[in-house]
Amino acid sequence: MKCSEWCSKASASFRRFTEDRLFSRLLPVVFLLVLVCVFSIATGGRFTSAQSMKVIVQQALIVATVSTGACFIFATNNVNLAMGATTVLTAVLSGMAYNATNSVVVMVVVALLLGSVIMTVSALLSTLLRVRVMFVTIVMMSLLSAVQESILGGSTISLPYEMITMLTDMNFSYIAFGSFFIGCVILFHFTDVGRSLRFIGTNSTCAEQTGISRNKYMLIAFITAGVGCGIAALLAIVRAASIGSKTLSSLNMDCMLALVLGGMSIFGGSKSFAFAGVVGAVTVCVLNQGLLMVGVSSSIIQGIRGILFLILVCTAQTRPKGLPAPEG
Secondary structure, X not given: OOHHHHHHHHHHHHHHHHOOHHHHHHHHHHHHHHHHHHHHHHOOOHHHOHHHHHHHHHXXXXXXXXXXXXXHHHOXXXXXXXXXXXXXXXXXXXXXXXHHXXXXXXXXXXXXXXXXXXXXXXXHHHHHXXXXXXXXXXXXXXXHHHHHHHHHOOOOEEOOHHHHHHHHHOOHHHHHHHHHHHHHHHHHHOOHHHHHHHHHHHOHHHHHHOOOOHHHHHHHHHHHHHHHHXXXXXXXXXXXXXXXXXXXXXXXXXXXXXXXXXXXOOXXXXXXXXXXXXXXXXXXXXXXXXXXXXXXXXHHHHHHHHHHHHHHHHOOOOOOOOOOOOOO
16 A cells, blocks of 8 residues: 555544544543643642632633533634623623622623623624624624723722622522533533534535524524623622723633633534533633643743644634534
């Protein structure tokens, strides 16, 4: 057998292996475990201390919430670049709502409604004007950031310590994230909504010809993502007790990297799954915390994350074949 023929067959075999559904879901978990082991050895065990793990979990909750909601949009072969800006502006206005009313209920309602409304507007602009989601969300990202800056200026919105303590003691962050995640898993993997979204990502023309309304399911995807942004805004408030111009500044990049590290195909479609956001979010936060603990500067960390993202995207340029299976 000639060398070129052997290489061709080996490449085809490797491609079939990497496109296997089980492989794509197990590899991110293996990579996460390897990272934990490497950083634990490099830091003499300090990385796996209780305090370090607590920091990672607190950071991962916010990224995982946004990323889990973003899975619904990602599954349709679209990218939303305004997730971070939506979350931050929602946190700002929710914090202001609490300070004006002293009501946690009002703060929660404002966060959920505002996140959903912003995402609904983005969905309608994309579907009604027939403009790709990426271009619409680039404009929305700039617009939302400008609104945030005009509201905050150079100031910071602080929340009462008593309210933050109360929500922390009742494990609000874990309950909110857990409820949202379970709801997303059920919606994405056990209903026609998830299957339709994956079908649209695989072949939108074929999906529409079989009676699936792209506009309808895109709206559902964006509203779900908006609820995730609202919950993430509340988690950010509980974690930091204040919202400033630098709050969650890297959230958008964290979410994009989390989805790719979690095993989501950049094309969406049949290989999409709701667990990717959580696995990827933990991986991103492990990577950030580990590099900081071994003495890498924050600017270099940003560069490493960017390079890693490019490598992952470039190695996943082959669109997966096949329609989504009923079990997700």
